[in-house]
Amino acid sequence: MSPYTPPSAYASTSSSSPPLGNPSSLGSTLGRLLSRKRRKYLGIVLFVGALLAVWDVNLRREAGEWDEGGVATGAGGGLGGKLWGDIDLGKLRSGVFGSGRVVVEDEEDAVVPGGGGLSVDHDHHNPTSHSHPVQSINGRHPVKNGLLYVDLSLPAAKHPIYQLIDDAKKEWDAKVAKQSKTLGEAVKEYGKRNKGRKPPKGFDKWWEYVKTHKVTLPDEFDLIMRDLNPFLAYSPSSLRAHVRKMTGWKDTFTVSIRGGKAEAKQILTLASHLFLRSKNYNPEKIGGSNDRVAGQLAHIEAVAKWIPDMDAVFNIHDTPLSFVSAAHKAELAELVEEGEFFDPEEEADRSFSTWGAACPISSPLHTLHPTLGTDPSSLLPNLTALNVPFTPSKLxxxxxxKSFISSLVQNMDLCNHPDIIPLHGTTSGTKPEPQAELMPIFSLSKTGLHSDITVVPMEQWGEKQSGDVKPFKEKGEKKLLWRGRNTGAFYSNSTPWRSFHRSRLAALAMDNIKESIAVLPAPLSQSEDEQKGSLEKATVMTEEGKLNQRLFDIGLAYEPTQCSTEDGTCEEIIKELPARKSLTFEEENEFQYILDVDGNSWSARYKRLLSTGSLILKSTIFPEWWNDRMQPWLHYVPVKVDYGDLYDIMTFFRGDGVHPGEEHLAQMIADSGNAWSLSSWRKDDMTAYMFRLYLEWARLLALDRRSMDFEYKGEP
Structure with missing residues (x-):
């Protein structure tokens, strides 16, 4: 097991580590604004701004909102007031943000709270989402930003999970039906999705591979373009120089293709006994690192002959590296639109230092960072509030x-879901500082706030489950299973470890919790007349400990790891969250329901779990290559990071102990997930992703990018 490496920016500015640089000043920001052809508009903007300011003052004077000394008497006046005046610094320091109501775009008349705002529930000392009064339309629960919000006024027969499963089936069928069937259709679809750009050279060979190996959903590779588009703002020469510099960085390796042959390159140094050893990383300290390198080469051994010469620098760790501000990403996007290149001598905008710095200014998460940027001590109240033993919260x-994930991809957009930040070990209790430049680094995992280039990991992958797969109905254990170590971050008195995703999961599943929690009714528990009543009336309060005994077999396994022995945190974990018996794969496969959650990064066990024939519930914040190629509620069941939906999900499928649940739907999803893993998570499917990624990357590195376009000359 490799040592835990936090997904944070490097502090060193040496040539062997990613550069951090110094935060940009107002002067450097203005310098960027005054550069390039944008400066010709600046005079007009300033002139119009001055006129608007005068007009605003006159209106305020007429309305009595401006005193004779020229001071606005109303709160939040003018442009500056709009951006800053509405922010309650006291609430921000206590961890409350993102409240308010917004119109649901999917359902025009539905209303839900904005952004899933976070609050610290000081009664229970647990972070909770604000309540969300909702209004349904056409008898449907409203959906916003990847979440379905439960409308309790709807009839009890309209359990939200029915809607989620029905919508998932329709969405999947529509996606499958519209996939390209010929090379000409694929070229046309590529242009539609990429602003008219042509596919990269070698696209025809990639298409031939896809069709020969029966790779499903050949149009669904948008994650590649989302990862790579910012690098269009770099000239080929500056991007090449950046890659050359990075090949010497610590804890990296480079996949190099020359003349159709792929190899992993590392800088070697003379070690003891005249042996050569990698200078980039030490495989003895980073367990499994050599296998990680070999796995990436295995992806492309059969297709390297069709990939142009290129170098790709990989992060050897399983945590992300690249974190830049949204302002810088917006600047790069603007340069791409203008057909210009970023000056590598300039420094990225780094005005704020929080997770929100990676988000657009209009997003809920971004609104937190003005306070944190000026007052780092504002993190302390949250640390105190979050790092206390678990008790049930308003969730x-x-x-x-109550809410459920409708779209995992949208739910992993942390800019729109700031309530997740303090609930996951990767983000909780940390205050990252944006880096001075965008790094072209290929990584095994990242959050939506990071800018690493996503690749396909090979860890724990297998074509299919070893041994016989027991059918869902024949599995003897009907509880939800989870076992794992206390990974996810470093546990100490200086971190809010009790709020981390794995420790919270183990804590909420304890059998001795006496408080009662609200659970939606089991779908088959009401008479016909009762089903006409509201979901609110049918919701029952049940003692949590008893629910845990009936529904869950969840707990930490083994001795604590990644924790401080010096301050006693390891001992606290043992006392508060005693380890449960570890299970063999055979014992694990006896469970009908298995939960998969993140560790230090993505979960490497997910593929194996899908192949068990069990229903897999999944909670994650890490986008992966398969996200656009799987369907939640059809191949697996998504679970929120706060776990507020877990009891309702299990009660829906398992029943309430007296009345049955929808076990046949659980079996259908389990079977679909297993079938998908066998048909669409093969070595061929992973190769198709990496093949396409490398074709795009090789074009970005080409000195003449247009010469690396694929020219389609066949029938449309």
Whole structure:
């Protein structure tokens, strides 16, 4: 097991580590604004701004909102007031943000709270989402930003999971039906999705591979373009120079293709006994690192002959490296639109230092960072509030807070879901500083706030489950299973470890919790007349410990790891979260329901779990290569990071202990997930992704990018 490496920016500015640089000043920001052809518009903007300011003052004077000394008497006046005046610094320091109501775009008349705002529930000392009064339309629960918000006024027969499963089937069928069937159609679809750009050279060979190996959904590779588009703002020469510099960085390796042959390159140094050893990383300290390198080469051994010469620098660790501000990403996007290149001598905008710095200014998460940027001590109240033993919060006791994930991809957009930040070990209790430049680094995992280039990991992958797969109905254990170590971050008195995703999961599943929580009714528990009543009336309060005994077999396994022995945190973990018996794969496969959650990064066990024939519930914040190629509620069941939906999900499928649940739907999803893993998570499918990624990357590195376009000359 490799040592835990936090997904944070490097502090060193030496040539052997990623550069951090110094935060940009107002002067450097203005310098960027005054450069390039944008400066010709600046005079007009300033002139119009001055006129608007005068007009605003006159209006305020007429309305009595401006005193004779020229001071606005109303709160939040003018442009500056709009951006800053509405922010309650006291609330920000206590961890409350993102409240308010917004119109649901999917359902025009539905109303839900904005952004899934976070609050610290000081009664229970647990972070909770604000309650969300909702209004349905056409008898449907409203959906916003990847979440379905439960409308408790709907009839009890309209359990939200029915809607989620029905919508998932329709969405999947529509996606499958519209996939390209010929090379000409694929070229046309590529142009539609990429602003008219042509595919990269070698696209025809990639298409031939896809069709020969029966790779499904050949149009669904948008994640590649989302990762690579910012690098269009770099000239080929500056991007090449950046890659050359990075090949010497610590804890990296380089996949190099020359003349159709792929190899892993590392800088070697003379070690003891005249042996050569990698200078980039030490495989003895980073367990499995050599296998990680070999796995990436295995992806492309059969297709390297069709990939142009290129170098790709990989992060050897399983945590992300690249974190730049949204302002810088917006600047790069603007340069791409203008057909200009970023000056590598300039420094990226780094005005703020929080997770919100990676988000657009209009997003809920971004609104947190003005306070944190000026007052780092504002993190302390959250640290105190979050790092206390678990008790049920409003997420579990207040039925008006209930929601479910409808789109995992949208839910992993942390800019729109700031409530996730303090609930996951990767983001909780940290205050990252944006880096001075965008790094072309290929990584095994990242969050939506990072800018690493996503690749396909090979860890724990197998074509299919070893041994016989027991059918869902024949599995003897009907509880939800999870076992794992206390990974996810470093556990100490200086970190809010009790709020981390794995420790919270183990804590909420304890059998001795006496408080009662609100649970939606089992779908088959009401008479015909009762089903006409509201979901709110049908919701029942049940003692959490008893629910845990009936529904869950969840707990940490083994001795604590990644924790401080010096301050006693390891001992606290042992006392508060005693380890449960570890299970063999054979014992694990006896469970009908298995939960998969993140560790230090993505979960390497997910593929194997899908192949068990069990229903897999998944909670994650890490986008992966398969996200656009799988369908939640059809191949697996998504679970929120706060776990506020877990009891309702299990009650829906398992029943309430007296009345049955929809076990046949659980079996259908389990079977679909297993079938998908066998048909669409093969070595061929992973190769298709990496093949396409490398074709795009090789074009970005080409000195003449247009010469690396694929020219289609066949029938449309």
């Amino acid at each position: 579990f006791t207040d039925p008006s807070t």
